Amino acid sequence: MRYCDKCGVTIAGEEARCPLCQSMTLPRGGDSRPPFPDVPTLYARHGLFFRILLLCTVGGAIACLGVDWALGFHGWSLFVAGGVACLWLLLYISIARRRNVLKALTQQVVVVCALGVLWDLCTGWRAWSIDYLLPAAFMSVMLAMFILTLVLRMPSEAFLIYLLLDMLFGLLPAALLAAGLCRNAYPSIACVCVSVIAFVALLVFKGGAVAQELKRRLHL
Ligand SMILES: [Zn+2]
DSSP: OOOEETTTTESSOOSOOOOOOOOOOOESSSOOOSSSOOOOOHHHHHHHHHHHHHHHHHHHHHHHHHHHHTTTTTTTHHHHHHHHHHHHHHHHHHHHTTTTTHHHHHHHHHHHHHHHHHHHHHTTOSSSSIIIHHHHHHHHHHHHHHHHHHHOOOHHHHHHHHHHOOOOOOHHHHHHHHHHHHHOOHHHHHHHHHHHHHHHHHHHHHHHHHHHHHHHHHOO
């Protein structure tokens, strides 16, 4: 136990600073157990699984780099390494944001699209990332969000902002189309239509909540 002279309180555990006033605490005998229960993290509980996965994926990527190198380096192993890096990045976001699945989805769709565009750029720009990946990612996330909000019976303030954000993303292909960057226009057009229809549907069913949410978020 510790004692804070300033506040005149005893503090359970062995904290060096007082939780009330942040001044240094004095030692006082007795119970030295921390006041909070020890809750193992997801990593701690599934530590072995994550270690094995890490070993397999990183080991595989290194083996591929070695084989590629031995056969005169054609660069394909860099794709394997990039894929492994993407996998871990997405896994990290999912776990870090697991308490807010819609936020995780929104972040992941941004990361996936950014990585896809980067990948496309690095492999001689064939525009597949903006032709197919972006519209497919935005539409599937919108669908996933609608299903999740229905299944989890979320209150509207918990999902509206993410749904609106994804609909805004869904309009991005229209800008890319207008800029003449797309080679196949159909997926982008479909994505824009789905976004607009989803927005209209949201207005029809949750118009009041949408107005309230926008007012709250934009400080109108
Ligand atoms: Zn104190």
